[in-house]
Amino acid sequence: MITASHPILTCAEALRFETKRFGGDEAREWPAMLQAGHAVAAAVLQDFQEIGGFPATSRLLVLVGKGHNGGDALLAAQTLLDRYPAALADVLFVLGERDLRPLAARAYRALVQTAGPRLSVISADGLAHGYDLCLDGVFGFQFRPPAGAAVSAQLARVNALPIRLRAAVDLPSAGKFSADFTYATGSVKTPVLTDPRAGRVRYLDLEFFNGTERGTDRALTPALLAPLAGLRPPSSDKRSQGHLLVLGGSRSYPGAVLMSVLAALRSGAGLVTAFVPESLAPAFAARAPEAMWVGWPETAAGGLALEGRALLQAKLARATALVIGPGIGREAETLALVTDIVKTVRLPVLLDADALQPDIVQAAKAPLVLTPHAGEFLRIAGKTELRAFGRKRRAIVALKGPVTRVSDGTTVYHSFCGGPVLARGGSGDLLSGLVGGLLAQTPGEPLLAVCRGVVWHGLAADHLARAHGQTAVQTTQLLDFLPAALRS
Numbered sequence: 001m002i003t004a005s006h007p008i009l010t011c012a013e014a015l016r017f018e019t020k021r022f023g024g025d026e027a028r029e030w031p032a033m034l035q036a037g038h039a040v041a042a043a044v045l046q047d048f049q050e051i052g053g054f055p056a057t058s059r060l061l062v063l064v065g066k067g068h069n070g071g072d073a074l075l076a077a078q079t080l081l082d083r084y085p086a087a088l089a090d091v092l093f094v095l096g097e098r099d100l101r102p103l104a105a106r107a108y109r110a111l112v113q114t115a116g117p118r119l120s121v122i123s124a125d126g127l128a129h130g131y132d133l134c135l136d137g138v139f140g141f142q143f144r145p146p147a148g149a150a151v152s153a154q155l156a157r158v159n160a161l162p163i164r165l166r167a168a169v170d171l172p173s174a175g176k177f178s179a180d181f182t183y184a185t186g187s188v189k190t191p192v193l194t195d196p197r198a199g200r201v202r203y204l205d206l207e208f209f210n211g212t213e214r215g216t217d218r219a220l221t222p223a224l225l226a227p228l229a230g231l232r233p234p235s236s237d238k239r240s241q242g243h244l245l246v247l248g249g250s251r252s253y254p255g256a257v258l259m260s261v262l263a264a265l266r267s268g269a270g271l272v273t274a275f276v277p278e279s280l281a282p283a284f285a286a287r288a289p290e291a292m293w294v295g296w297p298e299t300a301a302g303g304l305a306l307e308g309r310a311l312l313q314a315k316l317a318r319a320t321a322l323v324i325g326p327g328i329g330r331e332a333e334t335l336a337l338v339t340d341i342v343k344t345v346r347l348p349v350l351l352d353a354d355a356l357q358p359d360i361v362q363a364a365k366a367p368l369v370l371t372p373h374a375g376e377f378l379r380i381a382g383k384t385e386l387r388a389f390g391r392k393r394r395a396i397v398a399l400k401g402p403v404t405r406v407s408d409g410t411t412v413y414h415s416f417c418g419g420p421v422l423a424r425g426g427s428g429d430l431l432s433g434l435v436g437g438l439l440a441q442t443p444g445e446p447l448l449a450v451c452r453g454v455v456w457h458g459l460a461a462d463h464l465a466r467a468h469g470q471t472a473v474q475t476t477q478l479l480d481f482l483p484a485a486l487r488s
Helices: 011-023 028-051 067-082 104-118 149-159 222-229 254-266 281-287 305-315 333-343 358-363 376-383 385-393 427-439 446-468 476-486
Strands: 005-007 061-066 088-093 119-122 131-135 163-169 181-185 200-204 217-222 243-247 271-278 292-296 319-325 350-351 368-370 395-399 404-407 412-415
Touching: 005 181, 005 376, 011 028, 011 200, 028 104, 028 131, 028 181, 028 200, 028 319, 028 446, 061 067, 067 088, 067 104, 067 131, 067 163, 088 104, 104 119, 104 222, 119 350, 181 404, 217 385, 222 476, 243 254, 243 427, 254 271, 254 281, 254 427, 254 446, 254 476, 271 281, 271 305, 271 350, 281 292, 281 333, 292 305, 305 333, 319 427, 333 358, 350 427, 358 376, 368 446, 376 385, 376 395, 385 395, 385 404, 427 446, 427 476
Parallel strands: 061 088, 061 131, 088 119, 131 163, 163 181, 181 200, 217 412, 243 271, 243 319, 271 292, 319 350, 350 368, 368 395
Antiparallel strands: 005 217, 395 404, 404 412
């Protein structure tokens, strides 16, 4: 089990856990609510950077229910208004102000004390024409449907407003609030994984867990990267940091393998050797001289030919991992070559892109890492569920998507890092190279390498989007944010 991960809980499990942890003692719950409110505010400020930063003169809308979610939202608003003296807030008590539970009422008093005249309590009829931020704290994980017509109508009116960033605390209220981000406080609850209105999920770790708790669905945490940010052994040399082989490229898709190799070079691997069509090797060597580029005989169409097999064989003895797939295309001779390789190689092998073919996956004898997107997973797994497929193939599978999920056949690890900035060609090639480089460094711990690579890739994407936005960027810019992701 990856210890830098925390269990994802059903709502019933979350209730039992919090009841056991706090015992209904408000003196113990209040510090946790303060922590949650501050964490939501800090996350909002970070995510606002993707759209230019939080305006000093922001106008906030705070949707409040009766309980702890409302308290979290009110305390998040207090933190923001305390930091931005020119910001204003409207509070809408969706279920009325009279029935606030004690801690939510205490949070409201704290907000009033901070905001003073900058705070207005409004009805649904008093909603402004637009807001910079909406904080949804109406219902939490103890909500039982239905929401009722009046509440549903108020949430529908809010959804129709122009709002720059919509944030749900823990869960989108009643499955009706449309969030850009859902901030899962303390633990991730299972409904958020399938709610189409949840937007991007951010797990806000409030230190409820220590990583040893059981759970077959888990949220990965950035603590996974801590060893990579530390000091290396003083006696390290390039041979002690792993040797990755990369096989890929074709005349039709030359860029993919170059991106994969560039990412591998940033992974910390000591040595990277790349086998590419011989016509591409000189230009690639000029672009990335740190790698050892080996020109491979080409087919008439510019793919990797069967006759080059001996080139790879000569390097295998000193290698620690192998990546196959970026840019290879689907030429029959090339796929036959890959099938032949995976039948005999005993190194950990990562298959990506067009190397993800059913026959190739089935033929492999080596420890396998597979990094498909949804379409590729359908091709190799059909209707088999992720966990079951990993178990059947004895493979580590990283199913790429808005939430990338990694499974070893027993547990599914969810990475909530990254976002739409990754929705562009080449991001998967960077991931394969990054994971491959980590795999070369820890070939005996493939699950650790994959989870680390997925989190590192996603955090770098977050840093990229915060620095430059989601639109006017190139995929390879992500590489320049790998150091910042480690150091944060």
